[in-house]
Amino acid sequence: MGIKGTYNNLLAIVLFFGLVAVLSAQEYVVASYYTQPYTPSACFGLEDKGVALISLSDKLWDGGKACGSRYFLNCKPGNDCIEHLGLGSAAGIVAMVVDNCGDCGGAAMLLSEEVFIGLGKLEVGTVLVSYQKSM
Numbered sequence: 001m002g003i004k005g006t007y008n009n010l011l012a013i014v015l016f017f018g019l020v021a022v023l024s025a026q027e028y029v030v031a032s033y034y035t036q037p038y039t040p041s042a043c044f045g046l047e048d049k050g051v052a053l054i055s056l057s058d059k060l061w062d063g064g065k066a067c068g069s070r071y072f073l074n075c076k077p078g079n080d081c082i083e084h085l086g087l088g089s090a091a092g093i094v095a096m097v098v099d100n101c102g103d104c105g106g107a108a109m110l111l112s113e114e115v116f117i118g119l120g121k122l123e124v125g126t127v128l129v130s131y132q133k134s135m
Contacts, residue, residue, distance in 0.1 A: 028076045028128040029060075029108035033116035034101070041098040043067035053112040055099035060108060066097045069133060073111070075119040076128035082120060093118045094134050 038053055039046050042064065054073075056066055074092040075081035095115045104110050107126060111119070120127035 026130045031109050031129045032107040032126045034110045035113045042100050043098045051114040052095040053098045054095045055101040055110040057104040061100045069097045071131040072134045074130045079128045080121045080124040
């Protein structure tokens with residue numbers, strides 16, 4: 001194996017460990033849920049945006065700049081998550097920011113009941129979720 005092969009192997013190892021570091025550094029926040037009616041909302045007034053919805057705390061709300069953003073949500077494994085066909089939290093959910101919940105009762109975000117049920121056990125009331133802006 002020449003220098004080029006050694007370089008490629010070293011690069012692959014560095015990229016692998018970089019990816020592991022990023023994934024292990026994933027931040028989780030407390031999420032709870034809210035129930036219908038989901039209108040009116042701070043972002044869209046009386047316009048119905050379905051049921052895959054998020055209401056953000058003041059900290060994440062960013063003065064309303066988050067309105068309409070879509071986030072990919074995952075439940076932290078081992079945290080009262082719903083198992084999806086053996087995938088655990090790998091089967092996340094995409095939901096849209098439609099509202100602000102102030103301090104959200106101590107949570108970072110409130111998920112619509114339908115989204116929460118897709119991630120965690122409703123009777124628990126809160127789960128730890130990661131969130132990533134989605135396209």
